[in-house]
Amino acid sequence: MSALEVVAPGPLATIQDLGRPGFAAIGVGRSGAADRRSFMLANRLVGNAEGAAAIEVLLGGLVLRTHRMVQLAVTGAEVDVLIDSGSGPVPMGLNARHTLEAGWQLQLSRATTGLRAYVAVRGGLDVPLVLGSRSTDTLAAIGPPPLRAGDLLPLGVPSGPVPPIAVAPVETIGGDEVTLHVVPGPRDDWLAEPDALVSSTWTVSDKVDRIGARLIATAGPGLALADPHRQLPSEGTVRGAVQVPPGGEPVLFLADHPVTGGYPVAGVLTQSDVDRAAQLRPGQRVRLRWSRGSQAGPRGVS
Amino acid sequence: MRVLPCGEHALLIEVDDTAGVLGWAAAIEDAGLDLVDIVPGARTVLVTVEHPAELVAVRAALGRLSPSSATEQLSDRVVEIPTVYDGPDLDEVARLTGLSTTAVIAAHTGQEWKVSFGGFAPGFAYLSGPDRRLQVPRRSEPRSRVPAGSVGLADAFSGVYPRESPGGWQLIGRTDLVLFDLERDPPALLMPRTRVRFVEVGS
Numbered sequence: 001m002s003a004l005e006v007v008a009p010g011p012l013a014t015i016q017d018l019g020r021p022g023f024a025a026i027g028v029g030r031s032g033a034a035d036r037r038s039f040m041l042a043n044r045l046v047g048n049a050e051g052a053a054a055i056e057v058l059l060g061g062l063v064l065r066t067h068r069m070v071q072l073a074v075t076g077a078e079v080d081v082l083i084d085s086g087s088g089p090v091p092m093g094l095n096a097r098h099t100l101e102a103g104w105q106l107q108l109s110r111a112t113t114g115l116r117a118y119v120a121v122r123g124g125l126d127v128p129l130v131l132g133s134r135s136t137d138t139l140a141a142i143g144p145p146p147l148r149a150g151d152l153l154p155l156g157v158p159s160g161p162v163p164p165i166a167v168a169p170v171e172t173i174g175g176d177e178v179t180l181h182v183v184p185g186p187r188d189d190w191l192a193e194p195d196a197l198v199s200s201t202w203t204v205s206d207k208v209d210r211i212g213a214r215l216i217a218t219a220g221p222g223l224a225l226a227d228p229h230r231q232l233p234s235e236g237t238v239r240g241a242v243q244v245p246p247g248g249e250p251v252l253f254l255a256d257h258p259v260t261g262g263y264p265v266a267g268v269l270t271q272s273d274v275d276r277a278a279q280l281r282p283g284q285r286v287r288l289r290w291s292r293g294s295q296a297g298p299r300g301v302s
Numbered sequence: 303m304r305v306l307p308c309g310e311h312a313l314l315i316e317v318d319d320t321a322g323v324l325g326w327a328a329a330i331e332d333a334g335l336d337l338v339d340i341v342p343g344a345r346t347v348l349v350t351v352e353h354p355a356e357l358v359a360v361r362a363a364l365g366r367l368s369p370s371s372a373t374e375q376l377s378d379r380v381v382e383i384p385t386v387y388d389g390p391d392l393d394e395v396a397r398l399t400g401l402s403t404t405a406v407i408a409a410h411t412g413q414e415w416k417v418s419f420g421g422f423a424p425g426f427a428y429l430s431g432p433d434r435r436l437q438v439p440r441r442s443e444p445r446s447r448v449p450a451g452s453v454g455l456a457d458a459f460s461g462v463y464p465r466e467s468p469g470g471w472q473l474i475g476r477t478d479l480v481l482f483d484l485e486r487d488p489p490a491l492l493m494p495r496t497r498v499r500f501v502e503v504g505s
Binding site: 025030185236238241 | 306307308309310311312314316338339340341342343344345346347348350352354419420421422423424425426428482484488489490493494
């Protein structure tokens with residue numbers, strides 16, 4: 001039986017898990033939760049396997065009604081978590097496990113900082129798998145469609161015990177300037193001046209979605225390609241890539257990024273900073289810093 | 303061959319040509335490394351791992367590999383693509399190549415193509431063939447809507463658009479063949495190393 005009903009989805013609510021790796025050769029990207037750290041924390045708080053399907057909520061506004069008792073947790077962007085047992089919405093905590101009886105409602109306000117919140121429900125969302133995953137890939141249009149009012153969501157069987165802690169202390173998502181670390185390469189040598197990536201100040205444009213977040217230079221030299229006419233043969237790209245098109249406005253690749261690209265990737269965000277990049281809001285200031293202590297090793301010949 | 307850094311979870315192997323890509327991708331697959339994905343490109347193979355700590359071992363293993371001989375690695379399966387050659391850029395391709403439209407069609411159907419790599423969209427495959435006369439640049443103005451099933455040419459490749467999408471390839475024909483179907487197993491018709499022939503059919 002379906003445990004949850006979507007009363008309102010907000011601007012965009014999609015089902016996500018840790019994605020469908022391994023299909024790049026046929027043009028299907030991994031997809032999955034954009035901020036994997038927040039997503040996995042939500043699952044751990046309700047005693048789910050880390051990759052159980054949960055709801056990714058863009059900005060907020062999601063309203064769910066329960067049809068039976070559930071346990072859930074909300075993580076990620078700073079939304080108000082309001083739980084209504086019938087006598088009005090009561091603000092509860094982010095990053096905490098809550099128990100809702102049948103007929104209760106969960107309402108998320110609009111986030112004050114951060115962009116994406118995660119709602120994990122104990123048992124995980126038991127919607128059909130597509131190519132081995134329950135994730136909605138918004139670029140390839142693969143996976144469940146975005147949530148709509150009236151959708152009924154079945155839950156799976158819990159895979160483990162409820163953890164002894166019910167609240168997680170989590171670093172708040174920054175609202176002002178965020179610093180992201182970039183491992184240089186593979187194509188930093190395609191930039192006229194690679195260090196312009198770290199000496200410029202960037203602002204997040206309004207071109208932000210699950211595919212990527214475009215940055216605009218607000219101070220400093222901005223980026224230019226060493227040879228604007230040189231064509232890069234299409235090559236595989238990764239989540240966290242900092243791709244530089246000829247116009248010079250870099251795009252930070254997020255969960256639904258294209259599998260291959262023909263524009264140079266100057267560097268790739270570190271693992272933890274890709275999750276931070278998934279929480280960037282339009283207008284937010286960003287500084288990039290080189291991370292040179294990576295395991296990738298020196299460039300060069302075999 | 304060069305190995306370039308690509309973040310904490312990947313390495314980008316750069317080779318001299320697309321034939322080298324097939325050989326390296328095959329060698330990497332056969333080596334049984336613990337990889338999340340192997341993504342061939344026009345001149346590169348990207349390999350990704352689940353945990354950054356695994357990258358060191360992969361880097362070392364790559365140093366010990368040599369590429370498989372590419373011609374031995376093709377599938378013995380040939381996929382035929384029935385094509386109506388009435389594409390909007392057929393005349394332009396004739397002009398660019400210096401061939402008649404009949405000769406363009408004959409060159410396209412007369413050679414065996416092979417899937418070099420995919421990645422642009424689900425089910426899209428970049429096809430390479432031995433006849434170099436059909437190498438044409440992309441359109442200077444991409445189209446905002448290329449119909450599903452469109453057969454095109456760009457640079458050294460031919461390809462079929464599996465779905466309607468924006469695109470800059472020179473369109474010479476169209477096919478009704480379904481290139482990507484989630485109900486099929488595997489969902490993509492054109493898998494890496496598949497051999498392909500275009501067959502002219504009437505409209």
